[in-house]
Amino acid sequence: MLDTQPEIVPGKKLSAKVAGLYVASSDDFQTRAVERLELGFDGIPGDFHGGQTRRSGGREPWYPRGTEIRNERQVSIVAFDELAVVAERMGLAEIKPEWIGANLVIDGLPNLSMLPSATLLFFAGGVTLKIDAQNNPCRLAGRSIARNARMEDQDAGSLLFPKVAKRLRGLVAWVEKPGVIEAGEEISVRVPDQWIYRS
Structure with missing residues (x-):
């Protein structure tokens, strides 16, 4: 018998804008800026993270x-x-999206990294992306930041990033x-109903 139901926060519609687009080569997760992204059901053709399947790792x-x-x-x-907050915590002037393998920068959504799973992003040109989850910060991205920012202690920088970027990594x-x-395209964001599941 269900004695209590969790509080349900109704979904909502928001709007945002594409502030940057990036693509990686097939052999390196770091990306480079582009004016447009072509996407198929496999993701971005030729991109490091493309494909309908992938190999499991530490996650x-x-x-x-x-x-x-x-x-x-x-x-x-x-x-x-959010990247600016992480950069400040690491004592850096900036962290570029390319350094951590980002494909898309979105502007106009406060607390982007807190958008829940199953959020839908409807792009004006017709593309729809579905959010899976937060991207947990890792040492690989930290090492890339430390190298590109020319941090004096790159080992320390690679370890610092996962600590200070939690829930800010996108x-x-x-x-x-x-x-x-x-680039510059409008996005309609559909946030689903949310609740906390407690057994």
Whole structure:
């Protein structure tokens, strides 16, 4: 018998804008700026994180490392304001989206990294992305930041990033409806109902 129901926070619609687009080569997670992104059901063609499946890693300790699983990490999304907070915490002037393998910078959404799973991003040009989860900060991205920012102690920098960037590292998403995203494009954001599950 259900004695109590969790409080349900109704969903909402928000608006945002594309502030930057980036793509990686197939052999390096660092990205470079582009004016448009072509997306298919495999993600971004040729991108380091492209593909319908991927190999499991440290984020999935319940599988043997290297197990083929669904790729819900096709697109990495960040916000400039959150990167600025992380940069300040690391004692840096800036952290560029390219350094941490971002594909998309979104402007106009406060607390971007806190958008819940299943949030839908409808781009004016027709693309739809579905948010999977927060992108947990890792040492690999920290090492890239430390190297690109020319930090004096790069080992310390690679360790510092995961500590100070928690819940500020952005989101990962997958392509629900393919197409092309252009720089400056408007985005309609549909946040689903939210609740805290307690057994």
